[in-house]
Amino acid sequence: MxxxxxxxxxxxxxxxxxxxxxxxxxxxAAERYLLNYGTCKLDVNGGKKxxxxxxxxxxxxxxxEEGIFxxxxxxxxxxxxxxxxxxxxxxxxxxxxxxxxxxxxEIADGVRLSCQVKVRNDIAVEIPEHLFAVSSFRGxxxxxxxxxxxxxxxxxxxxxxxxxxxxxxxxxxxxxxAYGDVKEPVYRAYSVASxxxxxxxxxxxxxxxxxxxCTTWVFTILKEGDEVQFxxxxxxxxxxxxxxxxxxxxxxxxxxxxWGLVRHMKETGIRRKTTxxxxxVSKRDLFLLDELKSLEKEMxxxxxxxxxxxxxxSDEWKGEVGLVTQIFDRKVEANSSAEAYLCGSAGMIDxxxxxxxxxxxxxxxxxxxxxx
Ligand SMILES: Cc1cc2nc3c(=O)[nH]c(=O)nc-3n(C[C@H](O)[C@H](O)[C@H](O)COP(=O)(O)OP(=O)(O)OC[C@H]3O[C@@H](n4cnc5c(N)ncnc54)[C@H](O)[C@@H]3O)c2cc1C
Ligand code: FES
Numbered sequence: 054m055x056x057x058x059x060x061x062x063x064x065x066x067x068x069x070x071x072x073x074x075x076x077x078x079x080x081x082a083a084e085r086y087l088l089n090y091g092t093c094k095l096d097v098n099g100g101k102k103x104x105x106x107x108x109x110x111x112x113x114x115x116x117x118e119e120g121i122f123x124x125x126x127x128x129x130x131x132x133x134x135x136x137x138x139x140x141x142x143x144x145x146x147x148x149x150x151x152x153x154x155x156x157x158x159e160i161a162d163g164v165r166l167s168c169q170v171k172v173r174n175d176i177a178v179e180i181p182e183h184l185f186a187v188s189s190f191r192g193x194x195x196x197x198x199x200x201x202x203x204x205x206x207x208x209x210x211x212x213x214x215x216x217x218x219x220x221x222x223x224x225x226x227x228x229x230x231a232y233g234d235v236k237e238p239v240y241r242a243y244s245v246a247s248x249x250x251x252x253x254x255x256x257x258x259x260x261x262x263x264x265x266x267c268t269t270w271v272f273t274i275l276k277e278g279d280e281v282q283f284x285x286x287x288x289x290x291x292x293x294x295x296x297x298x299x300x301x302x303x304x305x306x307x308x309x310x311x312w313g314l315v316r317h318m319k320e321t322g323i324r325r326k327t328t329x330x331x332x333x334v335s336k337r338d339l340f341l342l343d344e345l346k347s348l349e350k351e352m353x354x355x356x357x358x359x360x361x362x363x364x365x366x367s368d369e370w371k372g373e374v375g376l377v378t379q380i381f382d383r384k385v386e387a388n389s390s391a392e393a394y395l396c397g398s399a400g401m402i403d404x405x406x407x408x409x410x411x412x413x414x415x416x417x418x419x420x421x422x423x424x425x
Contacts, residue, residue, distance in 0.1 A: 143176035225285030307397030332377025
């Protein structure tokens, strides 16, 4: 192809892309300012609740405005798959943005991503009963502490309601208010890092995601004394009722649920044999070391194994060196009756699941929360 032909192709591609973007913007503007869907009837669980709602918003936002909270770890961007609900009637066709998160069976059963479904006419949905127990909370930040160079611990004292009931391992959705270019409040999931007996407050352990909406707000704007909102609790990442030996694996802010869990176990006298592998790059990425080492002394069945993948010379590190999965592999014997609990990045969890399975631990005994 000669230079002239390449120029024509590039201009054509540019034109098509420009027209598509303009059309997209027009549709969004029309949806927002011109189309009025009026009032729609929202039927929840076969008439258990029948609500009159203003049409035009996503099903997720509409339900939230009615005080019904659905898990939504990505804040409604269609990238977490947490906000599934059964839509019995009126949801329109399944969108391409939903299909990656829905199995064939789910699609046949009417399961949808509630953040992608627009309320445009009367709609009937089915919501799991346990989600009606989820509430919205108002609290005041009483402490923001640096755990590492990119991880902070937040303590939020509850104002309304005054107490919270949750199972250790569950998470809440913290509201980030509008700021700067962020025009609407957004919600992000954070595991509760405090134990349930400390029920007048919650603690969160939050790692900065560079350029991220919520974590940038936490790191640069939020200050002690500020009021915040969150809703919850959500999630099934909780201890099983068995007595099986446990292996915990975490990295970075994946520490959060385990910091709550271990203190819960101490408080309630759970004596299950537990080995906690915590992976970090170098010493500056480790935190709560002294606290966990103290718990190791106080709890005879609890062992804490911090692992550094690239310790600096100045770290003078005498502990385990290698990826957390390698250390796990080295130290753990085959044990098909054990359970594994993992928390952190998707990459770390995928690698850990493989390592754990080589020890004979079946998939159904491996529990995790992926943070991305
Ligand atoms: C069940 C669960 C529990 C969790 N618990 C914790 C916890 O205890 N602690 C914790 O730290 N995290 C936790 N997370 C992760 C947390 O919910 C957030 O995803 C994370 O804090 C990032 O949020 P953010 O708003 O700062 O970033 P976002 O705004 O969501 O952005 C995430 C990243 O993507 C990039 N990005 C955003 N938009 C674009 C774009 N258009 N193109 C390219 N890049 C883009 C950003 O720069 C950023 O790096 C949990 C997640 C889940 C699902
Ligand atoms: S809220 Fe994340 S996919 Fe719907």
